[in-house]
Amino acid sequence: xxxxxxxxxxxxxxxxxxxxxxxxxxxxxxxxxxxxxxxxxxxxxxxxxxxxxxxxxxxxxxxxxxxxxxxxxxxxxxxxxxxxxxxxxxxxxxxxxxxxxxxxxxxxxxxxxxxxxxxxxxxxxxxxxxxxxxxxxxxxxxxxxxxxxxxxxxxxxxxxxxxxxxxxxxxxxxxxxxxxxxxxxxxxxxxxxxxxxxxxxxxxxxxxxxxxxxxxxxxxxxxxxxxxxxxxxxxxxxxxxxxxxxxxxxxxxxxxxxxxxxxxxxxxxxxxxxxxxxxxxxxxxxxxxxxxxxxxxxxxxxxxxxxxxxxxxx
Numbered sequence: 001x002x003x004x005x006x007x008x009x010x011x012x013x014x015x016x017x018x019x020x021x022x023x024x025x026x027x028x029x030x031x032x033x034x035x036x037x038x039x040x041x042x043x044x045x046x047x048x049x050x051x052x053x054x055x056x057x058x059x060x061x062x063x064x065x066x067x068x069x070x071x072x073x074x075x076x077x078x079x080x081x082x083x084x085x086x087x088x089x090x091x092x093x094x095x096x097x098x099x100x101x102x103x104x105x106x107x108x109x110x111x112x113x114x115x116x117x118x119x120x121x122x123x124x125x126x127x128x129x130x131x132x133x134x135x136x137x138x139x140x141x142x143x144x145x146x147x148x149x150x151x152x153x154x155x156x157x158x159x160x161x162x163x164x165x166x167x168x169x170x171x172x173x174x175x176x177x178x179x180x181x182x183x184x185x186x187x188x189x190x191x192x193x194x195x196x197x198x199x200x201x202x203x204x205x206x207x208x209x210x211x212x213x214x215x216x217x218x219x220x221x222x223x224x225x226x227x228x229x230x231x232x233x234x235x236x237x238x239x240x241x242x243x244x245x246x247x248x249x250x251x252x253x254x255x256x257x258x259x260x261x262x263x264x265x266x267x268x269x270x271x272x273x274x275x276x277x278x279x280x281x282x283x284x285x286x287x288x289x290x291x292x293x294x295x296x297x298x299x300x301x302x303x304x305x306x307x308x309x310x311x312x313x314x
Contacts, residue, residue: 050210053100098245098253102251161205
């Protein structure tokens with residue numbers, strides 16, 4: 001009899017949780033200026049570094065901001081373009097994608113010469129590199145969001161990504177930087193190879209920048225050229241992802257996210273990403289991947305050890 005009572009109690013709790021709602025005003029109140037500033041700094045600092053912006057944003061939401069991202073709680077009276085209710089988890093996750101607009105604008109500012117006088121060859125190579133991850137992302141997005149947006153996945157991806165970076169520095173040691181524009185001589189098969197590498201970035205914690213950099217090095221680009229191509233592919237990828245998320249949310253975009261914090265987050269993201277982009281190219285050309293590799297190993301390994309010891313990531 002006692003097990004039956006426990007089962008009924010659990011089912012009743014689930015029924016209550018499944019229908020729980022919070023007001024739109026309360027949800028908007030969660031997007032404070034502090035949250036926007038912290039998110040903007042983390043996004044801007046990590047978007048183009050090979051350390052995973054998504055992974056760091058997920059961790060920041062949990063460990064710094066203590067964001068309520070309960071998937072069982074929905075925003076009352078708010079639905080997306082398709083009429084689906086918007087959960088707190090979706091509001092939190094989509095915000096991490098939309099704030100990337102600041103980093104998108106930073107790419108345009110940092111590499112204005114590429115945008116001012118675009119080369120047809122470079123534009124075509126960039127689009128070819130963008131397509132594999134875009135196609136796979138559309139096909140597997142629901143599965144990825146349901147099963148891979150997890151702090152445990154992020155920790156393992158950070159650790160293994162660091163190991164891969166050390167291996168690539170041994171496989172493809174730094175040499176003299178060519179005296180020509182490497183992106184102008186990049187072939188379409190090379191661009192496609194880089195695009196296939198970028199599919200790995202669909203795993204949170206892997207890093208789009210890391211995947212593109214490794215693909216660039218494997219395709220014969222120098223560290224500096226691989227970084228620049230990573231920025232260009234990132235521009236297309238981030239623009240598409242942010243636009244898609246905003247379109248999907250539709251009227252929920254205005255209902256959930258207040259304008260002042262959103263604009264602050266974008267401005268902070270832009271400023272930090274702009275400063276980071278130029279530094280990264282110079283650092284990689286001089287030092288390679290080692291700094292970021294050991295950082296990833298330390299963070300990923302530390303998180304896994306903490307989880308193993310205390311279960312605080314579960």
